[in-house]
Amino acid sequence: MAKKIKQIAIYGKGGIGKSTTTSNLSAALSEMGLKVMQFGCDPKSDSTNTLRDGKFIPTVLDTLREKSAVKAQEVIFEGFNGIYCVEAGGPAPGVGCAGRGIITAVEIFKQQKVFENLDLDVVIYDVLGDVVCGGFAVPIREGIAEHVFTVSSSDFMSIYASNNLFKGISKYSASGGALLGGVIANSIGSPYSKEIIDDFAEKTKTHIIEYIPRSITVTQSELQGKTTIEAAPASAQADVYRALARKIAAHTDSKTPTPLDIMALREWAAFWADNLLALEQGKIVSPGDRI
Numbered sequence: 646m647a648k649k650i651k652q653i654a655i656y657g658k659g660g661i662g663k664s665t666t667t668s669n670l671s672a673a674l675s676e677m678g679l680k681v682m683q684f685g686c687d688p689k690s691d692s693t694n695t696l697r698d699g700k701f702i703p704t705v706l707d708t709l710r711e712k713s714a715v716k717a718q719e720v721i722f723e724g725f726n727g728i729y730c731v732e733a734g735g736p737a738p739g740v741g742c743a744g745r746g747i748i749t750a751v752e753i754f755k756q757q758k759v760f761e762n763l764d765l766d767v768v769i770y771d772v773l774g775d776v777v778c779g780g781f782a783v784p785i786r787e788g789i790a791e792h793v794f795t796v797s798s799s800d801f802m803s804i805y806a807s808n809n810l811f812k813g814i815s816k817y818s819a820s821g822g823a824l825l826g827g828v829i830a831n832s833i834g835s836p837y838s839k840e841i842i843d844d845f846a847e848k849t850k851t852h853i854i855e856y857i858p859r860s861i862t863v864t865q866s867e868l869q870g871k872t873t874i875e876a877a878p879a880s881a882q883a884d885v886y887r888a889l890a891r892k893i894a895a896h897t898d899s900k901t902p903t904p905l906d907i908m909a910l911r912e913w914a915a916f917w918a919d920n921l922l923a924l925e926q927g928k929i930v931s932p933g934d935r936i
């Protein structure tokens with residue numbers, strides 16, 4: 646019997662740290678001896694940069710614009726530790742659907758049986774934002790990814806994007822769509838950020854799979870065009886990514902989250918706004934206290 650390929654999608658607001666986290670995760674999984682493909686699904690097309698010394702690769706859509714048919718080998722590039730790197734790409738600025746690259750790339754790979762032929766263990770889709778456009782929902786809707794994780798900080802707009810993702814997952818969960826593996830809490834370190842993201846996870850019936858601190862080592866590594874796993878393998882931050890990789894490698898049980906409706910999300914945010922103020926003024930001592 647063919648082995649089961651673990652397919653994971655990582656979603657989150659733009660700029661929240663999806664590609665940084667995904668690339669370090671891929672690097673850490675490859676260190677564990679797994680064969681990994683990282684599939685960038687952001688029109689920015691920079692998902693795999695730090696796996697390839699900061700270099701951009703031709704995208705599936707760019708390649709398709711040059712010729713009518715694309716062979717998978719033309720759009721797969723080898724990165725750090727043998728990781729296969731792909732960028733779906735985006736439309737020419739101002740025209741077309743940004744999700745098209747994902748749909749097209751996935752179709753090409755399916756037809757050419759790429760995942761089976763490369764004997765992959767893990768495929769990670771690094772996908773932009775909340776699920777508003779059909780193209781971005783493809784890995785969830787089509788059940789291409791089995792497990793979805795969201796990268797979120799404790800900032801409201803990031804939580805808002807994750808909550809929208811949860812709505813998308815709930816919508817497709819009954820028809821064979823992907824389910825939620827959990828939240829990767831990124832850039833944790835500012836006061837009360839942990840409490841806020843923990844509370845959001847509890848309210849939406851999910852959990853935090855790993856807390857990733859904001860770290861200068863990540864910045865330094867990125868400036869060298871590398872993941873932290875490659876540039877600073879002995880650092881504490883690299884060990885955090887390795888811990889995340891072990892958990893994701895062992896993860897099997899994803900669930901349907903319970904997103905908050907917009908009123909409930911507003912009320913939730915208002916509670917935290919009041920509490921942060923009360924904490925600062927010394928009216929309460931613990932961030933979860935009622936005022």
Ligand code: ADP
Pocket residue numbers: 657658659660661662663664665666831832857858859860861863864867
């Ligand atoms: P996204 O893929 O979600 O758009 P990126 O992964 O490109 O976001 O990250 C945006 C910026 O934030 C990058 O410059 C990256 O180095 C930085 N960043 C992400 N996570 C961390 C972290 N834990 N510590 C320090 N910087 C981070």
Ligand code: MG
Pocket residue numbers: 663664665687689691692771
């Ligand atoms: Mg990115």
